[in-house]
Amino acid sequence: MIRVLFVCLGNICRSPMAEFIFKDAVRRRGEEAGFYAESAGTSGEEEGNPVYPPARAELARHGISCAGKRARRMTAADYGRFDYILAAESANVRGIMRICGDPQGKVHRILDFSARPRDIADPWYTGDFAATYADLCEGIEAFLDSVSPR
Numbered sequence: 415m416i417r418v419l420f421v422c423l424g425n426i427c428r429s430p431m432a433e434f435i436f437k438d439a440v441r442r443r444g445e446e447a448g449f450y451a452e453s454a455g456t457s458g459e460e461e462g463n464p465v466y467p468p469a470r471a472e473l474a475r476h477g478i479s480c481a482g483k484r485a486r487r488m489t490a491a492d493y494g495r496f497d498y499i500l501a502a503e504s505a506n507v508r509g510i511m512r513i514c515g516d517p518q519g520k521v522h523r524i525l526d527f528s529a530r531p532r533d534i535a536d537p538w539y540t541g542d543f544a545a546t547y548a549d550l551c552e553g554i555e556a557f558l559d560s561v562s563p564r
């Protein structure tokens with residue numbers, strides 16, 4: 415069982431989208447038994463809030479539900495609970511370093527697994543949730559291709 419924590423700043427846009435896209439991709443691959451995923455934010459600003467409506471709508475356009483998800487802040491204890499900690503962008507990696515460091519090399523950006531490693535822009539500011547969805551799918555498919563037990 416590979417355990418993955420997706421991390422962004424607020425845990426209301428990118429990382430919850432990543433969590434539910436990931437669960438959908440794993441299900442489509444028939445690999446539910448092989449993976450476990452959650453998401454969290456480096457900031458506590460949005461703690462307890464549901465997924466931001468435009469992010470939820472973008473998931474729904476692709477037949478993916480994120481019902482029940484509430485934002486939470488990443489904790490130092492999360493470091494021991496997960497095998498991979500996948501950040502949306504470099505600023506989130508720095509936030510994770512402040513929370514728990516990375517003694518075991520678990521922290522990467524989601525798109526570090528793609529052919530074109532890069533940050534995922536914050537749709538809270540860009541407003542382009544379709545671009546966020548496409549970037550997340552690219553990173554998640556590349557990640558699954560690289561770690562899948564096959």
Ligand code: 4NP
Pocket residue numbers: 422423424425426427428429459460536537538
């Ligand atoms: P996220 O987006 O990090 O993708 O969840 C944001 C959500 C909230 C804020 C910033 C980014 N904020 O400043 O409250």
